[in-house]
Amino acid sequence: MTDASSPLRRPSLPRETALRVRMRRSGELAVKILSNPTTIFGFVIILLMLSMALFAPWLTTPNAPDPYQMPRDWGALRMPPGTPNHPLGTTNTGGDVLYGIIWGSRTSLQLSIIVVSVTVVIGTAIGSIAGMVGGKIDEILMRIVDVFLSIPELIFALAIAAILGPSFTNIILSLCLVFWVKYARIMRAQIILVKQNDYVDAARIMGDSRLNIYFRDILPNAATPVIVQATLDMGAIVLIGATLSFIGLAESGIAEWGVLVSEGQAGIASGRWWASTFPGLMIFLWALAFNLVGDGLRDALDPRTEGR
Amino acid sequence: MTRLQSSFTPDASKDGGTLLSVRDVAKHYPIRSGALQRVVGQVRAVDGVSFDIRRGETLGLVGESGCGKTTLGRLVSGLIAPTSGQTYYDLDSSSLAALDAAQTLPEAERHAALAAINAAHGIETMPIEAKNRFRRNCQMVFQDSFSSLNPRHLVIDLVGRPLRVHKEASGSDLTERVVELLEQVGLGRQHLYRYPHQFSGGQRQRISIARALALDPELIILDEPTSALDVSVQAQILNLLNDLQAERNLAYLFVTHDLSVVEHMADRIVTMYLGKVVEAGPTRSIFDASAHPYTRALMAAKLDLGPAGAASENKAVLDGAVPDPARPPRGCRFHTRCPVATAQCGWEIDDIVRILERHEALCDTLTDVTRESDFAGTLVFEDADAAQKMAAVLASEAVPQPFRDALELAETTGTKLRVRFRQAEDIKLTRRGPDHLAACVLG
Incomplete structure (x- = not known):
């Protein structure tokens, strides 16, 4: 009875279910993504930023009536870091730098989440139509994409925002109009690649509908590069958004990192470094964190290393 | 192998009847070129093929790579639409007779005669309910088991999907049906919740x-x-297929380049070359007395694996490459490589070009070709000397005797x-024996 291979002695396995197997696979994937130290570093930064945005009303007293406007302390203009009530100093106009950083994280999060989700949806839809339908429609859509791609993102967004007039909402709008193009390109290429797999033909032969084939076979196998690109863009969009507001395309006085850097830069020559440096550091950390996580995702989701 | 050998002709209606009738099916792919993407030619992947598949039989479809056999398999399954011709599903013997009678009618009358059969049985034109019935009854197994199983689906979803699509089963009923299916192919309940990458090639093919x-x-x-599998695993899969066929009265269309597999599996064989059927007949009759030099060449190539010596005299039988399917040779398409070709096989202007390619110096001096037909034309060279040389080459041992x-x-x-060649028509299939x-x- 000590023979382990005897069928009588085989240990009874826990009852497998599809849900359990899928959850285990997601768990394995999470472990794989987090096995890279730089990815963990990026994740930690992102988590800190997120909690900062989440707890902003408790970390500082919200400015009334609009908490996204910088509070002005007219009695404490241009104070250096370490001043009582203003641990990171104040700006030319008496804005508290710490307040700007904390509420600026909300602004940045808003910007990147709105822009990324809108552009991913638009880009995926247009890329999918082009890749699935093909022919003339594909040709027309891709020529439109080419036109968009021939203009640098920043310049294009700048032009649109300038036409719409300076406001933070218009920055979001202009970025949405510019950033979907990349996703459409990636999605179309992926779909054309995935469509060639025999499992798509197998599904057609068993008589499944085109919509089912798209959602069950094609989209899940085509989505990975878009997910990676979206993660990288979460950082890139804050960078470009900050650039646009630095140039002056957002309302002045708004708690936004790019605006803060812009307002503080006049004082740098006279030694008041803090008003620009701290928000600048935040922009840097935000972009870095999403880049690290995006790279980690790309490695972990690489189809060549992923179990096929 | 007690099964009756079935016939290619409609009159011999025994053995359960005809399941699928392929009639004059062609698939041409346009070649586009230039900035405007104009169509400059057609690759004739499949060029007018007819055969029947009968219930419960295995039909072997053999040929070299690029002869159109995979394309034909996809045409038959309805995955791609033919350029012309059609595949008919589930014809009774009278419709089948009507179908074959219609093939001999002139173009205009044929359309009228076929209208009713097309509407009811043609897989491209049949109504949606009939098409659904065809979809259920015609399935496919692909060569590459990596690519044919969605890597993100569990075995239960992969095998159970056809049942879900056709609303045959769901819930625990579905699980039991899938287990039953897995057991039939030598897998079991323990494999239900695994991903395809957790299996070996042979197991994936079983899935x-x-x-x-x-x-x-x-x-x-x-x-x-089986061509992507080890030889031992190949044998297991082939035996599994044979057992399943005996159990379920399945018909197989077995597309392969491997003649030993076909000899083991098929009741009848269809040999294809450059998009056309060159020979068709019962397996035994093809292997014992093949009537086409191309089939013989394929079989000689197969023998190469056996003991040395047995096939040495046939070794060099298939030399040269397969001609460009965009300009298939006239007459018999195999005549450019055929060891026993004759003067009647359809030699043409293009054959001069094929010879010129072997004489590069002459090729460079050729400036123009004007064709009166495929068989007559004028070649213009840079100088009289080159023209003389070419004439000498064409009369020398450098070109084949036929x-x-x-x-x-x-x-x-x-x-x-x-130059002018003897006129030749396309070579038609002629009867060589029972069903052959x-x-x-050549006789």
């Missing part, structure tokens, strides 16, 4: 077969199902060389 069996089809198209026999005229006037057809001018 593919289980999926194809799910709807209890009448026909499975097997597109080189080519010289077919060349009726080759006269030079200055820089021009006028071959397209060759």
Whole structure:
């Protein structure tokens, strides 16, 4: 009875279910993504930023009536870091730098989440139509994409925002109009690649509908590069958004990192470094964190290393 | 192997009847070129093929790579639409007779005669309910089991999907049906919740077969199902396929380049070359007395694996490359490589070009070709000397004897060389024995 291979002695396995197997696979994937130290570093930064945005009303007293406007302390203009009530100093106009950083994280999060989700949806839809339908429609859509791609993102967004007039909402709008193009390109290429797999033909032969084939076979196998690109863009969009507001395309006085850097830069020559440096550091950390996580995702989701 | 050998002709209606009738099916792919993407030619992947698949039989479809056999498999399954011709599903013997009678009618009358059959049985034109019935009854197993199983689906979803699509089962009923199917292909309940990458190549092919069996089809198209597997695993899969066929009265269309597999599996064989059927007949009759030199060449190539010596005299039988399917040779398409070609095999102007390619110096001096037909034309060279040289080459040992026999005229006037070949029609399939057809001018 000590023979382990005897069928009588085989240990009874826990009852497998599809849900359990899928959850285990997601768990394995999470472990794989987090096995890279730089990815963990990026994740930690992102988590800190997120909690900062989440707890902003408790970390500082919200400015009334609009908490996204910088509070002005007219009695404490241009104070250096370490001043009582203003641990990171104040700006030319008496804005508290710490307040700007904390509420600026909300602004940045808003910007990147709105822009990324809108552009991913638009880009995926247009890329999918082009890749699935093909022919003339594909040709027309891709020529439109080419036109968009021939203009640098920043310049294009700048032009649109300038036409719409300076406001933070218009920055979001202009970025949405510019950033979907990349996703459409990636999605179309992926779909054309995935469509060639025999499992798509197998599904057609068993008589499944085109919509089912798209959602069950094609989209899940085509989505990975878009997910990676979206993660990288979460950082890139804050960078470009900050650039646009630095140039002056957002309302002045708004708690936004790019605006803060812009307002503080006049004082740098006279030694008041803090008003620009701290928000600048935040922009840097935000972009870095999403880049690290995006790279980690790309490695972990690489189809060549992923179990096929 | 007690099963009756079935016939290619409609009159011999026994053995359960015809399941699928392929009639004059062609698939041409346009070649586009230039900035405007104009169509400059057609690749004739499949060029007018007809055959029947009968219930419960295995039909072997053999040929070299690029002969159109995979394309034909996809045409038969309805995955791609033919350029012309059609596949008919589930014809009774009277419709089948009507269909074959219509093939001989002139173009205009044929359309009228076929309208009713097309509407009811043609897989491209049948109503949606009939098409659904065809979808359930015609499944496919692909060569590459990596690519044919969605890597993100569990085995239960892969094998159970046809049942879900056709609303045959769900919930625990579905699980039991899938287990049953897995057991039939030698897998079991313990494999239900695994991903395809957790299996070996042979096991993945078993999963593919289980999926194809799910709807209890009448026909499975097997597109080189074993050519990506080790020899020992190959044998297991082939035996599994044979057992399943005996159990379920399945018909197989077995597409392969491997003649030993076909000999083991098929009741009848269809040999294809450059998009056309060159020979068709019962397996035994093809292996014992093949009537087409191309089939013989394929079999010689197969023997190469055996003990040395047995096949040495046939070794060099298939030399040269397959001609460009965009400009298939006239007459018999195999004549450019055929070891026993004759003057009647359809030698043509293009054969001169094929010879010129071997004489690069002459090729460079050729400036123009004007064709009166495929068989007559004028070649213009840079100088009279080159034209003389070409004429000499065409009359020398450098070209095959049957080519010289077919060349009726080759006269030079200055820089021009006028040539004319014997006219030849496309070679038709002719009867060689019971159910045995071959397209060759030789008896």
